[in-house]
Amino acid sequence: MNLACFPRRGYVQEATPLEFLPAFSKALDNKVNIWIKRDDLLPGAGGGNKTRKLDFSIADALAQGADTIITCGAVQSNHCRLTLSWAVKEGLECHLVLEERVPGSYKPEASGNNFLYQLLGVSSISVVPGGSDMAAEMEKKAEMLRREGRKPYIVPGGASNPVGALGYVQCAQELMQQMFAQGLNFDHIIVPSGSAGTHAGFLLGLLGCHMDIPVTGIGVNRKKPVQEEAVYSLMRKTAEYMGVAMDIPREAVLAYDDYVGPGYSLPTDAMVEAVKLLARTESILLDPVYSGKAMSGLIDLVRKDHFKKGANLLFLHTGGSPALYAYLDSFRQAS
The missing domain is CATH 3.40.50.1100 (Rossmann fold)
Structure with missing residues (x-):
């Protein structure tokens, strides 16, 4: 997939880090090895995937x-x-x-x-x-x-349209090179799935690079069938926009809706636990709306032995920590 033919401003100059989370993995009984891709460290006021x-x-x-x-x-x-x-x-x-x-x-x-x-x-x-x-x-x-x-x-x-989704097609290409350079291989990737652009672009990029790594989206707003269709539709539109003829298997699109809670942006106990656990083991801040709920999904799936023991998991951190300061009561009540 040749992204060089599309104009961009060059806001992303360097690959965001891949960071192993040994203390966080240990807190989940070392069932799996968890890594995180730090798109929260992207440039911009406060950083984040956008x-x-x-x-x-x-x-x-x-x-x-x-x-x-x-x-x-x-x-x-x-x-x-x-x-x-x-x-x-x-x-x-x-x-x-x-x-x-x-x-x-x-x-x-x-x-x-x-x-x-x-x-x-x-x-x-x-x-x-x-x-x-x-x-x-x-x-x-x-x-x-x-x-x-x-x-x-x-x-x-x-x-989250074909133009914006190109950013995460590029992210998948970036990840492929990082894995090669660092000698890493991931068995599964977990991404927050909201307006669908990150999930759709990233999965399209992985498929376009022929990287056979399953991607699980943790939805933060819509019901599973609606979210999966939104991701799949945007993948197809983005491929068409790029002029790429490729088969996009519908079964590659997976998004859970189990971790939304009472609604979009409304706190859950599991989200609060996830934010606190990552902060207190690895000094990394999640956000309460997207990455916090997505991480609560990862934690639950690990605890339920959804992934094989010893699997290497990668969590895509989409940023958003400035929003934490609008949710102080949720965290203070849980302290």
Whole structure:
């Protein structure tokens, strides 16, 4: 898969580390050997996986002559934070449309990403009710800006379209080279699965590189059949966008919905345990919405002997730790 023919901004200059987690593995009785790919260390204000996607999305925006970026997400969206941060770096306006998926959850004075939106100088924030048509809401904002003479470019939620998914096709290629250089082999890879771009791009890249490593997505919002179809559909669209003719086996797409809990972004006891366990064994911070729930899934699967004893597992850390500071009560109550 030749990604060199697609414009990108070069936000990702170096491979993110592969780090073995000996103390964390021991805390799970050394049933498996757990490694982590530190995409939380990607550049951008606070880091996280969206930088890989935005590397391509912002380049596409600039190629189209845009001077303004519009994107959307939940009220504590890591994607919105990183889109805003790269827009600032490029000298572009950035307007956010936030979906209040939990009624009453948007608080302008909140910490976490809400604070960072203000610190980074967001151009505007619009808050809409949960369940709104976010594409239509962003288009409404874009039309208003066009009337003002701006040239807006819409980045979908999570940058999860074929342009953004290229970032995780590249990540799979990066991982293949790291494994070769470091003499590593993984039996299974676990990824958070939300807006689908990370899961879809990464799995497509692995298949395109003929790497026969199963990938399990831990869903954070939708039911299993819906999430798996979203990932599969985006994989097909991304392959078509790249001009790559390849067979994409539907059975390669696996996403569990067992760890969502009461709903998207709502804390679970298992998430709190996962965040605390990794912090207290390896000094690595997860986030409460994506990587924390995904890690709670990994922990549960290990405890249930889902993986063969001694297997080498890789967890893709998508970042998002700034959101922890909006969930202080969840962790203080559990201390």
